[in-house]
Amino acid sequence: MSLKKFTSLAAAAVVVMLTSAICRGAEEIRVGALLALSGPAAFLGSPEQKALRLIVDQMNAKGGIDGHSIKLIVYDTEGNSTNAGQQFRRLAESESVAVIVGPSTTGESLAIKPIANELKVPTITLAGAEAVVVPPTRYVFKTPPTDRVVARHMLGYFKQHGLATIGLLSSADGFGQTGANMIAELAPSYGITINAKEEFGPRDTDMTAQVLKIRDSGADAMLIWSVNPGPTIILRNAKAVGYNKPIFNSYGGATQQLITQAGDAAEGTYVSSMRLLAPEAVPTNDPIHDIVNKIATDYQKKFGEAAPTFAAHTYDAMLIIDAAVKKIKGPITRDAIADAIPTVELPGGNGYFRFSATDHNGIDESSKPMVMMRVKNGSWIVVE
Numbered sequence: 001m002s003l004k005k006f007t008s009l010a011a012a013a014v015v016v017m018l019t020s021a022i023c024r025g026a027e028e029i030r031v032g033a034l035l036a037l038s039g040p041a042a043f044l045g046s047p048e049q050k051a052l053r054l055i056v057d058q059m060n061a062k063g064g065i066d067g068h069s070i071k072l073i074v075y076d077t078e079g080n081s082t083n084a085g086q087q088f089r090r091l092a093e094s095e096s097v098a099v100i101v102g103p104s105t106t107g108e109s110l111a112i113k114p115i116a117n118e119l120k121v122p123t124i125t126l127a128g129a130e131a132v133v134v135p136p137t138r139y140v141f142k143t144p145p146t147d148r149v150v151a152r153h154m155l156g157y158f159k160q161h162g163l164a165t166i167g168l169l170s171s172a173d174g175f176g177q178t179g180a181n182m183i184a185e186l187a188p189s190y191g192i193t194i195n196a197k198e199e200f201g202p203r204d205t206d207m208t209a210q211v212l213k214i215r216d217s218g219a220d221a222m223l224i225w226s227v228n229p230g231p232t233i234i235l236r237n238a239k240a241v242g243y244n245k246p247i248f249n250s251y252g253g254a255t256q257q258l259i260t261q262a263g264d265a266a267e268g269t270y271v272s273s274m275r276l277l278a279p280e281a282v283p284t285n286d287p288i289h290d291i292v293n294k295i296a297t298d299y300q301k302k303f304g305e306a307a308p309t310f311a312a313h314t315y316d317a318m319l320i321i322d323a324a325v326k327k328i329k330g331p332i333t334r335d336a337i338a339d340a341i342p343t344v345e346l347p348g349g350n351g352y353f354r355f356s357a358t359d360h361n362g363i364d365e366s367s368k369p370m371v372m373m374r375v376k377n378g379s380w381i382v383v384e
Helices: 003-024 042-061 081-093 108-121 146-161 174-190 208-216 228-241 256-266 287-305 311-328 334-343
Strands: 028-035 071-075 099-101 123-125 141-143 167-171 191-200 221-225 246-251 270-273 345-347 353-354 371-376 379-382
Touching: 028 081, 042 071, 042 287, 042 311, 071 081, 071 174, 081 099, 081 108, 099 311, 108 123, 108 141, 108 174, 123 208, 123 311, 141 311, 146 174, 146 371, 167 174, 167 208, 174 191, 174 221, 191 208, 191 371, 208 228, 221 228, 228 246, 287 311, 287 334, 287 353, 311 334
Parallel strands: 028 071, 028 099, 099 123, 123 141, 167 191, 167 221, 221 246, 246 270
Antiparallel strands: 270 371, 345 353, 371 379
């Protein structure tokens, strides 16, 4: 037998062993998680891990998922795409997980997408970009609303309030670039012109030059598409140069941290956010009211702080895994989970999910997942 043929047979045997291990472990479902627990994206990974451990503990206290206990294995990617890829393979091949939650960022999620499909591991990412799930692939899903949903929400608000021109300032990373491209694609259909389109590096510490270019463009408002610390720095820079037009942030800035770090420079800024940032504003007849308020209450009680919107990303992922596993009639394999997720429909912290074979995010504008908020007297308030 040739070495090449022997290697191929050995690899196939490993796959069979891993799949069988998942099937045999009737008493345990192994869930892997790739989270940015350190590095510049730790503000995402930290609440994601807290919420993930919170719901896993709650599920295990009630007997797990359909009688199967949950074994959670968490790796810190540091927000690094190379790390995420290597750790994904370790979770899949060495830890024999049935499903993976994460990574935290768009760049990482785009990097592991082909790996998830290569290794045939169902993966629920925590990224914003539509490109993670469009076109849909069998094994990759996500929980935050797509950047298309958020862009439409923001552009609709601009049109409704007579903001016909904007200056767009985005980060030169996966999240910022895909979001900026989405705004540029959709703006004409809303009758909105982009007067200036500026970019900055994720590690830049001063964006005054870009703010001045947007100011000098005469745009009616500024739109920031980035996660922290970018928005915090920009708000400070804008205050320093006397920028006096409305400033809007994408959902990457939907956090109490923005107010804490920017101080009075955050006053008056807007953000398009999921509902967890203001759970009290969710109507009692809204299908997601109960789950949003449960996440907010349980997180506050457990950790002594308000739940950031990012906490819903992992919480929702576990709700989806729970619902998918309960739909499986036979052995709980990776393929069975991947095939069950597109049949899931449920309320979550990020919105009402309706997955399908062609929609691996499951959230669209029909469930109105986004709400416009503004900083007033140092707190977020709902303005629509």
